[in-house]
Amino acid sequence: MDQHGPIGMFDSGLGGLSVLRELVRLIPDAKVVYVADSAHVPYGTKPPDFIRQRSLAITRFLVDAHHARVVVVACNTATTHAVAALRDAFPDVPIVGMEPALKPAAAATRSGVVGVLATPATLDGERFATLAERYTDGIELLTQPSPGLVECVEAGDVDGRETERLLRVYAEPLLARGADTIVLGCTHYPFLRDVLQRIVGPQVALMDTGEAVARQTARVLGREQGPERFERLEHLERQVTYYSSGNVTEARRVIAALMQQPVERVLPLPV
Numbered sequence: 001m002d003q004h005g006p007i008g009m010f011d012s013g014l015g016g017l018s019v020l021r022e023l024v025r026l027i028p029d030a031k032v033v034y035v036a037d038s039a040h041v042p043y044g045t046k047p048p049d050f051i052r053q054r055s056l057a058i059t060r061f062l063v064d065a066h067h068a069r070v071v072v073v074a075c076n077t078a079t080t081h082a083v084a085a086l087r088d089a090f091p092d093v094p095i096v097g098m099e100p101a102l103k104p105a106a107a108a109t110r111s112g113v114v115g116v117l118a119t120p121a122t123l124d125g126e127r128f129a130t131l132a133e134r135y136t137d138g139i140e141l142l143t144q145p146s147p148g149l150v151e152c153v154e155a156g157d158v159d160g161r162e163t164e165r166l167l168r169v170y171a172e173p174l175l176a177r178g179a180d181t182i183v184l185g186c187t188h189y190p191f192l193r194d195v196l197q198r199i200v201g202p203q204v205a206l207m208d209t210g211e212a213v214a215r216q217t218a219r220v221l222g223r224e225q226g227p228e229r230f231e232r233l234e235h236l237e238r239q240v241t242y243y244s245s246g247n248v249t250e251a252r253r254v255i256a257a258l259m260q261q262p263v264e265r266v267l268p269l270p271v
């Protein structure tokens with residue numbers, strides 16, 4: 001592991017920016033190489049073997065071309081299907097994965113009913129089943145596959161009519177069955193938090209693991225500094241190098257909108 005290398009981070013698209021946002025709030029001087037595999041988004045509808053192959057190729061790019069000292073798999077679906085293969089293939093590079101916030105949700109619920117919004121691949125994975133068995137004993141766990149939401153975020157539409165319609169379709173059955181806590185089980189979904197909170201009301205807690213993953217990454221780097229977290233994002237154009245396997249012009253537009261920061265350029269992903 002190159003102690004002076006950047007943090008490598010990747011997602012099927014731009015959802016992992018929700019994790020990047022938390023990371024740079026926690027470590028303001030972090031240098032990050034962010035890869036959006038937008039030509040293949042969403043991973044949630046892809047076969048597990050395809051997800052593993054893309055994850056291995058992107059991690060190889062981050063490690064070989066950029067000497068990443070840690071790689072953050074900022075995607076629940078990629079974590080589900082590829083994190084074990086990545087740790088086997090890159091034993092000298094710490095690999096930080098995602099997992100839905102089932103443990104804190106189970107601790108927080110008052111009604112005993114927890115809903116999960118996630119991609120079908122995440123919900124069908126063995127990793128999710130193991131987490132559910134471990135942390136939700138005595139809790140009614142409602143899973144809701146949520147196709148279409150990733151595409152809304154990828155288009156930069158976080159509060160449009162179709163986005164709100166989909167969120168209502170997916171949230172209302174959870175509310176009808178008494179869920180008072182909803183887990184955002186995809187890194188794209190935190191960008192929809194404001195609209196979803198308006199739909200479900202202030203009495204329903206929304207949970208994601210972006211900040212927890214940022215803190216785990218800081219621990220891996222020996223940079224844990226306590227509970228402080230910087231609310232403002234500054235100078236990201238000097239901290240983050242962006243790559244996309246999709247349309248780089250469109251990626252630049254959406255990244256700027258989601259991060260509310262100017263983006264000087266997005267480079268084409270060569271793998």
